[in-house]
Amino acid sequence: FDEKRYFRKGEKPFMVSLNGVKLGFSVCEDIWHPDGWERFYALCGAEVLININASPYYVGKYQFRESFLKARAQDNLAYVVYANLVGGQDDLVFDGRSLIIDPEGRLVFRASAFKEMVKTVSLPLEKVKSKRLMDLRLREKRLDCPSFLELQDERALPYLEGEVEGELAEEEEIYRALELGLRDYFFKSGFKKAVVGISGGIDSALTACLAVDALGKENVVGVFMPSPFTSEESKKYAFELAENLGIELLVYPIDEVFNTYRRLFESEEINLAEENLQSRIRANILFYLSNRHHWLVLSPSNKSESAVGYTTIYGDMAGGFAPIKDVYKTMVYRLARYRNSIKPDIPEGLFVRPPTAELRPNQTDQDTLPPYELLDQILSLYIEEGLSKEEIVCRGFDRAVVEKVLDMLRRAEYKRKQAPLGTKITERSFNGDWRMPVINFWKG
Structure with missing residues (x-):
């Protein structure tokens, strides 16, 4: 959440056409907003919305995360592919649990928690086309869309169903x-x-x-x-x-x-x-x-x-x-x-x-x-x-x-204020979420 201290904001969207399949890429909290990049990409014809993420863990966060990602998939009638980091950095830990949601808002793939893994999942894109034929929302607006970067991949891959990893106690x-x-x-x-x-x-x-x-x-x-x-x-x-x-x-x-x-x-x-x-x-x-x-x-x-x-x-x-x-x-x-x-x-x-x-x-x-x-x-x-x-x-x-x-x-x-770092597991840890001054006469 300190990106603006170190990075300049991007100036144009990143859109790729892979073997004719249109993909739109966003980063982290771009996907939080209903009218953000995902809506722009969908209006430009993207069928798969890919969000690359380093979303830190706390108890209960992934349920909230899945709920708004399902809304993005349904609103934009597209597959949402959410790729999340796994690992620890200072006081933060990243739980992974990358996932894929279909245009109907159904979870079709969820990776393991706290474990690096690589999975290949096939997406039946005809579901996107059929849903969009029956829904006028993405046909009413017209945008001045930039062109997609054209890429080809000639590999013949088998059809692979996604697996949904279960929840942990x-x-x-x-x-x-x-x-x-x-x-x-x-x-x-x-x-x-x-x-x-x-x-x-x-x-x-x-x-x-x-x-x-x-x-x-x-x-x-x-x-x-x-x-x-x-x-x-x-x-x-x-x-x-x-x-x-x-x-x-x-x-x-x-x-x-x-x-x-x-x-x-x-x-x-x-x-x-x-x-x-x-x-x-x-x-x-x-x-x-x-x-x-x-x-x-x-x-x-x-x-x-x-x-x-x-x-x-x-x-x-x-x-x-x-x-x-x-x-x-x-x-x-x-x-x-x-x-x-x-x-x-x-x-x-x-x-x-x-x-x-x-x-x-x-x-x-x-x-x-x-x-x-x-x-x-x-x-x-x-x-x-x-x-x-x-x-x-x-x-x-x-x-x-x-x-x-x-x-x-x-x-x-x-x-x-003088304590060592420790792994954050609650929504408000004493590391960086609890922003209280040492000298404080507030008695509320």
């Missing part, structure tokens, strides 16, 4: 999007391995699974960094996860470094500064390994925590890439369940133990935050759906809780 679709986004970021950036801090929690467990599935277990290293507040339960889960995934697990206790800092600052109590200090010590270890071995540090920070600032800047939110950055905590659990349905690598206990950062004795996330089921609903209504505070309260949510969540969201803006 939401968890599988999101998991595959995250996997592809991480894989392309890693390999296109030229890293040797990825390193993940394994805490014994659900976020780092899902991040490690994504890394293994995307990069191969031989390219993933886990690091367990226990503090004085790390439970035996967390240690057990961390070692169990690493063994199940078949990855190397390095162990660096941080007790001595942590106590050195406390002596330096004459710190006798465990307050917020001491909690965050542990997280930052761990980040230093991970980035040392990154510098030493050219490994990519993967941050396990999720969208719920990032939204309300329940994450340590230069600590657990630091990294070269954050695979689950745009994933709400409730979806983290759903994705972990999905991953375990394929291969049960995540210890079952992680699904039932209360979420905890383990930065002070007997700590749980719900000491500070509303339950994630409630928190995620409020965040989604405000961020994705754009509802105001009053509108959310009118949905039946407690006013005090809504005000607390939105206040935390505003105050955490400066942290999010």
